[in-house]
Amino acid sequence: MKKIPAVLHLDIDAFFAAVEVQLNPGLRGKPVIVGGLGHERGVVCTASYEARRFGVHSGMALRTARNRCPQAVFLRGRHRLYCQISEKFFACLRRFSPQVEEVSIDEAYVDLSGSRYLSPSLIERAEAVKAAAERETGLAISAGLASSRLGAKLASEAAKPGGFCRLEDEEEFIASLAVDRIPGVGPQTAFILQGLGVSRVSDLQRRYPSLWKKIFAGHDDSRQPLGERRAAKSPSFSRETTFPSDISDRELIAAHLAYLTDRLAVHLATEQLFAGRLEVKVRFSDFSTFGKRTALPFPTFAHAELFRAVAALLPGLLERKRLPLRLVGVKVEDLSQERDILPFFSLRGESLTRGLADVKERYGFSAILTGRERLLEDLYPMEREGLVLKTASLTK
Numbered sequence: 001m002k003k004i005p006a007v008l009h010l011d012i013d014a015f016f017a018a019v020e021v022q023l024n025p026g027l028r029g030k031p032v033i034v035g036g037l038g039h040e041r042g043v044v045c046t047a048s049y050e051a052r053r054f055g056v057h058s059g060m061a062l063r064t065a066r067n068r069c070p071q072a073v074f075l076r077g078r079h080r081l082y083c084q085i086s087e088k089f090f091a092c093l094r095r096f097s098p099q100v101e102e103v104s105i106d107e108a109y110v111d112l113s114g115s116r117y118l119s120p121s122l123i124e125r126a127e128a129v130k131a132a133a134e135r136e137t138g139l140a141i142s143a144g145l146a147s148s149r150l151g152a153k154l155a156s157e158a159a160k161p162g163g164f165c166r167l168e169d170e171e172e173f174i175a176s177l178a179v180d181r182i183p184g185v186g187p188q189t190a191f192i193l194q195g196l197g198v199s200r201v202s203d204l205q206r207r208y209p210s211l212w213k214k215i216f217a218g219h220d221d222s223r224q225p226l227g228e229r230r231a232a233k234s235p236s237f238s239r240e241t242t243f244p245s246d247i248s249d250r251e252l253i254a255a256h257l258a259y260l261t262d263r264l265a266v267h268l269a270t271e272q273l274f275a276g277r278l279e280v281k282v283r284f285s286d287f288s289t290f291g292k293r294t295a296l297p298f299p300t301f302a303h304a305e306l307f308r309a310v311a312a313l314l315p316g317l318l319e320r321k322r323l324p325l326r327l328v329g330v331k332v333e334d335l336s337q338e339r340d341i342l343p344f345f346s347l348r349g350e351s352l353t354r355g356l357a358d359v360k361e362r363y364g365f366s367a368i369l370t371g372r373e374r375l376l377e378d379l380y381p382m383e384r385e386g387l388v389l390k391t392a393s394l395t396k
């Protein structure tokens with residue numbers, strides 16, 4: 001049976017930069033970079049399309065951005081204002097469907113399946129949502145309609161900037177893509193797959209169907225909002241900690257997450273368990289809490305692989321509010337004792353983690369720590385079995 005396309009993905013184009021241009025029309029048509037001034041430390045949050053033409057993209061160091069595009073207008077940004085507009089955006093979407101999933105500050109999935117009998121055409125309905133959101137925020141929004149989240153996200157990407165795209169032959173379209181076009185397949189995974197002769201999604205589907213299923217499922221059920229998720233059926237392990245005082249230094253935040261991830265990795269290695277998914281949680285100083293999950297490219301317990309996922313999720317979470325953090329946590333789930341797919345993927349990382357776990361078991365957890373984790377030595381007393389965190393809590 002053909003699936004009814006009912007997932008709409010909406011993404012505000014160059015969000016922060018677009019807001020700045022809206023408030024100051026003199027900036028229209030100019031390269032605008034939000035994130036900080038050109039000489040400051042820090043990274044680009046958003047670059048306008050004009051700036052992107054010079055090779056500037058989000059996540060890039062501000063100084064690199066200035067080298068590439070010296071004529072750009074650099075702005076520090078007004079986070080509270082962006083949050084207000086983001087709230088307007090989500091509120092508008094919620095009028096059209098009870099099922100709205102906020103993915104990030106400027107991105108959401110809207111499930112239109114409940115409304116398919118209300119309207120003559122789902123496409124009209126989707127276009128109406130996009131038009132209303134654009135009217136109410138005053139910003140250009142790209143929208144994609146498909147029967148899966150992955151399809152909808154790819155469609156809205158194809159629609160950028162400002163367009164609407166409906167995937168006609170969704171399965172065929174996705175199968176035809178190069179694997180690195182799939183969000184969640186990083187350059188490293190794509191490189192390894194390339195070496196195996198897998199360059200298109202169709203190759204992946206044919207040769208490693210269970211790996212593809214994982215990647216696809218990672219998009220389709222891992223992004224539900226925290227409160228509304230179905231009760232977890234599979235066991236999970238998590239480690240979290242509240243800081244002695246609120247922290248805004250990114251390096252220090254990453255150091256805490258590296259340490260918590262290390263504890264999880266050693267635990268998994270000892271238990272001989274592979275994690276399929278990982279979630280990072282942050283709590284800001286105003287107690288608002290956000291979580292973001294991702295499917296790991298393959299089940300693993302390798303510290304380096306787990307931390308790679310943590311590091312990829314963190315920037316999006318920190319973007320939610322411009323406030324210091326009071327707590328961070330990491331959770332691994334989808335645990336399995338065996339895995340049938342591409343075990344050689346991570347053999348090195350895993351034998352390293354297993355070796356470290358052995359050393360830690362014999363000489364104490366603190367016997368070997370990474371450089372990043374050692375940043376925490378100034379903050380906490382170090383004992384044989386690890387750092388003495390303010391609150392170390394283990395959840396089920």
Ligand SMILES: [Mg+2]
Binds near residue numbers: 011013014107
């Ligand atoms: Mg966007």
